[in-house]
Amino acid sequence: MNALLGLLRKEWYHILRDRRTLFVIVFYPIVQVMLFGSSVRTDVRNVRLAIVDPTPDATTLELRNRFSASGVFRIVSVTPTDAPLDHLFQTDTAQVAVAFQPRFGERLSRGEPAQVLVFSDATEPNSGTSRQIYVRSVLQAYQNELGLRAGALQIVPRVRSRFNPTRVSANLFVPGLMAIILTIIAALMTALSLTREKETGTMEVLLVSPLRPWQIIVGKISPYLVIGFLSVLSVYGVARIVFHVPMQGSLALLIAEGMLFILVSLSLGILVSARTSSQRVAMLGAMMATMLPTQMLSGLVFPIESMPRALQWVSLIVPARWFIVIVRGIMLKGVGLSYVWQETMILAAMALVLLVASTQSFKVRLQ
Amino acid sequence: MTDATIRATKLTRRFGSFVAVDGITFEVRSGEVFGFLGANGAGKTTVIRMLTGLLAPSAGQASVAGHDVYRESEAIKRDIGYMSQRFSLYDDLSPLENIRLYGGIYDIERTELRRRTDTMLERLGLTRVQNDSVGSLPLGWKQKLALSVALLHRPRIVFLDEPTSGVDPITRRQFWELIYEASHAGTTVLVTTHYMDEAEYCDRISIMVAGRIAAIGTPADLKQAAGAESIDELFVQLARPASDQAAAGAR
Numbered sequence: 001m002n003a004l005l006g007l008l009r010k011e012w013y014h015i016l017r018d019r020r021t022l023f024v025i026v027f028y029p030i031v032q033v034m035l036f037g038s039s040v041r042t043d044v045r046n047v048r049l050a051i052v053d054p055t056p057d058a059t060t061l062e063l064r065n066r067f068s069a070s071g072v073f074r075i076v077s078v079t080p081t082d083a084p085l086d087h088l089f090q091t092d093t094a095q096v097a098v099a100f101q102p103r104f105g106e107r108l109s110r111g112e113p114a115q116v117l118v119f120s121d122a123t124e125p126n127s128g129t130s131r132q133i134y135v136r137s138v139l140q141a142y143q144n145e146l147g148l149r150a151g152a153l154q155i156v157p158r159v160r161s162r163f164n165p166t167r168v169s170a171n172l173f174v175p176g177l178m179a180i181i182l183t184i185i186a187a188l189m190t191a192l193s194l195t196r197e198k199e200t201g202t203m204e205v206l207l208v209s210p211l212r213p214w215q216i217i218v219g220k221i222s223p224y225l226v227i228g229f230l231s232v233l234s235v236y237g238v239a240r241i242v243f244h245v246p247m248q249g250s251l252a253l254l255i256a257e258g259m260l261f262i263l264v265s266l267s268l269g270i271l272v273s274a275r276t277s278s279q280r281v282a283m284l285g286a287m288m289a290t291m292l293p294t295q296m297l298s299g300l301v302f303p304i305e306s307m308p309r310a311l312q313w314v315s316l317i318v319p320a321r322w323f324i325v326i327v328r329g330i331m332l333k334g335v336g337l338s339y340v341w342q343e344t345m346i347l348a349a350m351a352l353v354l355l356v357a358s359t360q361s362f363k364v365r366l367q
Numbered sequence: 368m369t370d371a372t373i374r375a376t377k378l379t380r381r382f383g384s385f386v387a388v389d390g391i392t393f394e395v396r397s398g399e400v401f402g403f404l405g406a407n408g409a410g411k412t413t414v415i416r417m418l419t420g421l422l423a424p425s426a427g428q429a430s431v432a433g434h435d436v437y438r439e440s441e442a443i444k445r446d447i448g449y450m451s452q453r454f455s456l457y458d459d460l461s462p463l464e465n466i467r468l469y470g471g472i473y474d475i476e477r478t479e480l481r482r483r484t485d486t487m488l489e490r491l492g493l494t495r496v497q498n499d500s501v502g503s504l505p506l507g508w509k510q511k512l513a514l515s516v517a518l519l520h521r522p523r524i525v526f527l528d529e530p531t532s533g534v535d536p537i538t539r540r541q542f543w544e545l546i547y548e549a550s551h552a553g554t555t556v557l558v559t560t561h562y563m564d565e566a567e568y569c570d571r572i573s574i575m576v577a578g579r580i581a582a583i584g585t586p587a588d589l590k591q592a593a594g595a596e597s598i599d600e601l602f603v604q605l606a607r608p609a610s611d612q613a614a615a616g617a618r
Contacts, residue, residue, distance in 0.1 A: 002471045002474055003471050003472045003473075003474060005471060006467065006468045006470070006471025006472060007468070007471075007472070009464075009467075009468070010457065010460065010464070010468050013457075013459065013460055013464060014457075014459060017459045017500075018459070200453065200454065200457075200458070201451045201452070201453025201454055201455055202454075202455060202456070202457060204421060204449070204451045204453075204455070205449060205450075205451060205455040206472075207420075207421055208419045208420065208421060208444060208447065208449040209444060209469075209472045209473065210441065210444045210445050210472070210473065210474075211472055
C-alpha cells in the first residue's frame with residue numbers, strides 16, 4: 001500500500017512539475033472546445049441572399065420582406081437581371097440567389113404558375129443544401145397562406161428537428177469533442193509518461209523492484225483519471241456556458257460514462273507504450289491508434305451510415321463511436337442508462353480487454 | 368561465509384540467431400565484490416538482466432539469493448538492489464523525494480526510513496541540496512545517490528551495471544569507497560565495468576568475451592597465470608582474438 005501511495009505521489013510530482021505539459025493539459029480542452037465550437041458550423045445563419053426581380057410588385061416585395069424578416073437571410077443585392085449573379089457568387093458576396101419570373105405577382109393572381117429560380121453556392125454541398133431548404137421554407141410558407149386564402153385543399157408538412165430544433169452545430173460537435181479531448185489527454189499522456197520512464201531507464205528499476213505490474217499500471221493510470229475527470233467538467237462547463245449546449249440528462253451519468261471512456265483510452269495508451277520504446281514512436285502510435293480513428297471513424301465528422309461497409313465494420317472497434325452516441329444521448333436527448341446500456345457495456349468490455357492486455361504485455365519482461 | 372549467493376549454470380540467452388550469452392557457468396560468493404569485465408557487447412548487461420528478472424534466459428539454470436530465476440523471480444526482487452546503466456533516479460524529483468519513493472516501494476518502515484535517509488544524505492554531503500531537483504546535481508553526485516538508493520533497503524545482493532561510466536576519477540574513487548562500505552556491511556556486490564583499473568578493486572573478476580567467460584578468478588591469480596602485468600594487458604590478450612575474428616567475419 002505504501003508502495004502504491006509513493007508511486008501516486010511521484011506521478012503527481014511529474015505532472016505538476018512539467019509546467020508546459022500541465023499548461024497543455026489544463027488549457028487544451030478549453031481551447032479546443034472554443035475553436036471547434038465556434039469555427040465548425042453547419043447551422044445556417046446570416047446567409048447572403050441576392051434577389052433578381054425584373055418587375056417588382058407587391059408580391060415580390062412581400063416575399064423579399066419575409067426573407068429579411070426570417071432572421072436567416074441578409075439581402076445583399078437586388079437587381080433587375082441575373083447578369084451580376086456570376087460575379088456575386090464568384091466574389092462570395094452572395095451565397096444564395098432568388099430570381100423571380102417577370103410579372104411574378106400578376107401571374108400568381110391570375111392563377112398561372114409563377115416560377116422562382118433558386119441558385120445556391122454548392123462548393124460546400126451540405127451548407128448549400130441547408131440554405132436551399134431555408135429558401136424553400138420561406139416560399140412554402142407564403143404559398144400555404146395564399147392557398148388558405150383561396151380556400152384550396154392542401155397538405156401542410158410541418159418539420160421539427162428534434163433534440164436540436166434550431167440545428168445548432170455546437171450541440172452536435174461539443175459532445176463529440178469531449179471524446180477527442182479525453183482520448184488525447186488519456187491515451188497520449190499515459191503513453192508518453194510510460195515511454196519516458198523507459199527512455200530514462202527508471203522503468204527498469206521499477207521492474208526490478210517488488211512492485212507488481214498492476215501496481216505500476218494503477219500508479220500511472222490514476223492521476224490521469226483525475227485529470228480526465230477535470231477535463232470532462234471543463235469541456236462540459238464551456239459547452240454549457242459559452243455555447244449553451246443543452247443538458248437534458250444527468251450530469252452524474254455523463255461523468256461516469258466519461259470516466260469509463262477515459263479508462264478505455266488510458267489502457268490503450270498503456271498498450272501502445274508497452275509495445276514501443278521511445279516517446280516519439282509512442283506519440284505516433286497513440287495518434288494512429290486513437291486520434292485518427294476518433295476523428296474519422298467515430299461519426300463525429302462523417303456520418304457512419306454513409307461510410308463504405310468495410311469502414312463501418314472498423315468503426316465498431318473505435319471506442320469514441322460508442323462514447324459519442326452516449327454523450328449525445330445524455331446531453332441532447334436526455335436519456336438515462338437504460339437507453340445507453342448497450343454502448344456502456346461495449347465500452348466496459350473494451351476497458352476490461354485492454355486493461356488485461358496491457359497488464360499482460362507489461363508482465364512480459366523487458367526484451 | 369563461502370556459500371554462493373549467485374549461481375549460474377550453462378546460462379544462455381539468444382536473440383534470434385545471435386547468442387548474446389553462451390552457456391556461462393559461474394558463482395558469486397556471499398559478501399564478495401565480484402567484477403564483471405568485458406568489452407561493449409560482450410554480454411555483461413544481458414547476464415545482469417537475466418539475474419535480476421528483467422529478461423528470461425533461453426536455457427540453463429541460475430539462482431539468486433537461493434531463489435530460482437525462473438520460478439521465484441518475485442522473491443529475488445525483494446533481495447536485490449539494482450542500479451542500471453542508465454540513470455535510475457527521477458530527474459524531476461528531489462533527492463529526498465527519490466529516497467522516499469524507493470523507501471515506499473521496498474516497504475521500509477517510516478521512522479527507520481527517516482533515519483536511513485538522514486544518514487545517507489549526511490554521508491553523501493547532500494543534506495544541503497536534499498530539496499533541489501536531482502537533475503540539477505552534478506553527475507558524480509547523482510551516481511553516488513543512485514547507488515545509495517539502490518542499497519537503501521539493505522539488499523543481500525546489489526547489481527551495478529557500469530555505474531561509473533562517464534564519472535571523473537575522483538568521484539569514481541569515492542564511488543568505490545561506497546561499494547566497499549556496502550560489502551563490509553555484508554552485501555554481495557556484482558559490478559560490471561570496462562575500466563580495467565577498477566577490476567583491481569574487486570575480490571574476484573570474470574572476463575567475458577563474446578558471450579563466454581574467458582577467465583575467472585582473483586585479479587592477482589589471473590595476472591599471474593597469464594603472465595600479464597595488469598588486468599588491462601590480460602584483457603587485451605583475451606579479447607584480441609575475438610575482435611580479430613569478428614573483424615575477419617565482417618570481411
